[in-house]
Amino acid sequence: MSNTGIDYATKSWNIVHGCDPVSEGCQRCWAKGMAARLRGRAGYPVENNGFAVTIRPDRLLEPLGWKEPERVAVGFMGDLFHPKVPREFIFRVLDIAVQAHLERGHMFLFLAKRVRRMRHLVTAYVEGGHVCGAGPFCREQHGGKGCPLPEGLLFGCSVENQFFTWRILELLRVPGRLWVSIEPMLSPVYLRKIGGDRFGWGRVDALAGLRYVRANAMEHGCEWETESVRRLSHVALGCESGPGARYMDEDWVRKVRDDCVETGVPFYYKQRRENGRVVHLPELDGRVWDQLPDLAGVPACAG
Numbered sequence: 001m002s003n004t005g006i007d008y009a010t011k012s013w014n015i016v017h018g019c020d021p022v023s024e025g026c027q028r029c030w031a032k033g034m035a036a037r038l039r040g041r042a043g044y045p046v047e048n049n050g051f052a053v054t055i056r057p058d059r060l061l062e063p064l065g066w067k068e069p070e071r072v073a074v075g076f077m078g079d080l081f082h083p084k085v086p087r088e089f090i091f092r093v094l095d096i097a098v099q100a101h102l103e104r105g106h107m108f109l110f111l112a113k114r115v116r117r118m119r120h121l122v123t124a125y126v127e128g129g130h131v132c133g134a135g136p137f138c139r140e141q142h143g144g145k146g147c148p149l150p151e152g153l154l155f156g157c158s159v160e161n162q163f164f165t166w167r168i169l170e171l172l173r174v175p176g177r178l179w180v181s182i183e184p185m186l187s188p189v190y191l192r193k194i195g196g197d198r199f200g201w202g203r204v205d206a207l208a209g210l211r212y213v214r215a216n217a218m219e220h221g222c223e224w225e226t227e228s229v230r231r232l233s234h235v236a237l238g239c240e241s242g243p244g245a246r247y248m249d250e251d252w253v254r255k256v257r258d259d260c261v262e263t264g265v266p267f268y269y270k271q272r273r274e275n276g277r278v279v280h281l282p283e284l285d286g287r288v289w290d291q292l293p294d295l296a297g298v299p300a301c302a303g
């Protein structure tokens, strides 16, 4: 258990707080309640009951001061990719995350619901040669693509039900390592069956990294042709918490866990409710599921 309240992170880097709801998962936003308590204090604004979008340049350098390698939750008190957060600020956050990862070995977990903006800005950052800072020269050296982000930066989206798995389709186009947080889980989520038509054409398996592109009729049934797409490196999952929290069925959890085990993707079961209380890191089928993404094979920026 960390000191962040987010079990899989050891530090919170609250460089932005405040947000506006975008979907069902926002209904009992945990960050909103927290902002209301801090309203008018500690840098939290009075507007919007403390939840007006606020950037915190004063906190930018924090990760460079943490001496031990940490797993850092980035901007979980809001959405870093909210349209009110300027692009220049987001680029600065990425600069510091890259530097702090290379110097200190921290892992950064970015999490957003505005995945489209995340995709646009992270792509612009990488393709602009900002990872190594060489700009147009870097682009030139890497066929217009720029140095890749180090694997210590993970970009994720929240998904509360199958409908919002379209966010994962956007996420798979973010040029970095990827993860998904299914929290609060409000109904079943099938990470191996995203999008596509009702026959399965175009469907994406985000855990195996496959898209089903064509079905060839065989004597018995049909055989799918697939193409590779990017895949998730981590899945975290938890129920809603707080008064009036909505129901989560453990069979939904089991399905996600089974899919992750089958494909070798680290799975983290963060919390469930038992007799009205939230239990952190509960056991599921005889064990705790606290698998985390590894940092094996982190490529250094080629410069």
Ligand code: SF4
Pocket (backbone or CB within 6 Å): 018, 019, 020, 021, 022, 023, 025, 026, 029, 030, 031, 032, 076, 077, 078, 079, 113
């Ligand atoms: S996107 Fe996240 S931070 Fe923003 S309102 Fe929804 S749950 Fe809260």
Ligand SMILES: [Zn+2]
Pocket (backbone or CB within 6 Å): 129, 131, 132, 133, 134, 138, 139, 146, 147, 302, 303
């Ligand atoms: Zn470069």
